[in-house]
Amino acid sequence: MKSTLYLCLLLLGLHVQGLPEPGHSDEQEEQKAVHSPGDHSQVEGENLPHLKIAPGNAEFAFRFYKQVAAEGGDKNIFFSPLSISAAFAMLSLGARAATCHELHKGLTFNMTEMEEREVHEGFRHLLQLLNDPHREVQLSMGNALFVDDQLKLLQKFLDDVTNFYDSEAVSSNFQDISEAKKKINDYIERKTHGKFVDFLKSLDSDTVMILVNYIFFKGYWEQPFSSLLTKDADFFIDAKKSVKVKMMHRSKVYNVYKDEKLSCWVVEIPYKGDVSALFVLPDEGAMKQVEDVLLKETVSNWAKSLKSRKIHLYIPKFSISGCYDVKNLFKKMGVTEVFGDQANLSGMTENTSLKVSKAMHKATVDVNENGTEAAAVTVVEIIPMSLPIPPPPVIKFNRPFMMIIFDKTVHSILFLGKVMNPAASED
Known part of the structure; x- marks a missing residue:
């Protein structure tokens, strides 16, 4: 009988309220250079480990989004594709044969163009860059294994998860469920700063x-909104239904693009540091049209056109x-073997057959005047088995829109979501 592996993904995002920064004139702000997510420096070179996995991570983000959107109906969407990718990539260190192949394919890594080790080298480099304490944004990502003290893991697997994913192995007594649960929950609470x-x-x-995989992000807008300009307004969920929201307002210079072909506005709102949020506002009735072509090429084109x-x-x-x-979503995306009795996770342990029993992801984001705070956790439970002259356009996000939080240092999407109803209560 196989042991089960429980994968639980948790994500949290929170914008923090604050006042505009003093000492910045409109002229200074308008002269400030704003870099787009598409400006990948050629000087860095395409051979850096984290750049090799960037295309696969981006493609996975949009594949997963589409699967969620297909089932979500008119619900809000928010998740961390990077948290999910990192968790399952780490899991693949212990996968073998068809199980490993299926995981790599599901994560959209082209294994005909890169070696398996390059995937893990990419995540190691990505983690180092994300966790750089000298960055202007507060950003951290990490992993941990909570292992039953009766389960003997292979030393190579332990070495690999430590070397590539900086993961610590924490001995736990799963015979005492309440004790094990408390230890894991305390870790998650600490790493996500109480979120x-x-x-x-x-x-x-x-x-x-x-x-467990977690990601935590806290950033402040490069140009904060003034709370004095925030007013009550209508947000139109659809042609027949609207809700009252607190609408922020700013008349300033931003990187923007009107995609006439897809009928949407794209606005980049940068944070201090090397992270930006892309807000995508489809014309009325055009959300599905935009979602249908949501690919890394589409977003790259937007970024280059800003x-x-x-x-x-x-x-x-x-x-x-x-x-x-995530288990249900992955199975619909063709990743099935790791969840069944045919799972081959023999790279983890010699004497116990394992499988993934659950994979869950939870996310939340709060957008306010001054910045963003976001976090994500992935938990795996294992059981045996240029400026125009015309007047400035008015871009009003008063109908469903999308949000992409992008880290330019690692060229990765940290968070991805769709706001259908900003007044909806949390799940």
């Missing part, structure tokens, strides 16, 4: 391992969340 409390509500009695210009920007404050059964 996730008592994340694990229960554990299967035959759980022998929990794999031009600095003054706009009248209106965007709501919002707090949304989402909870996803």
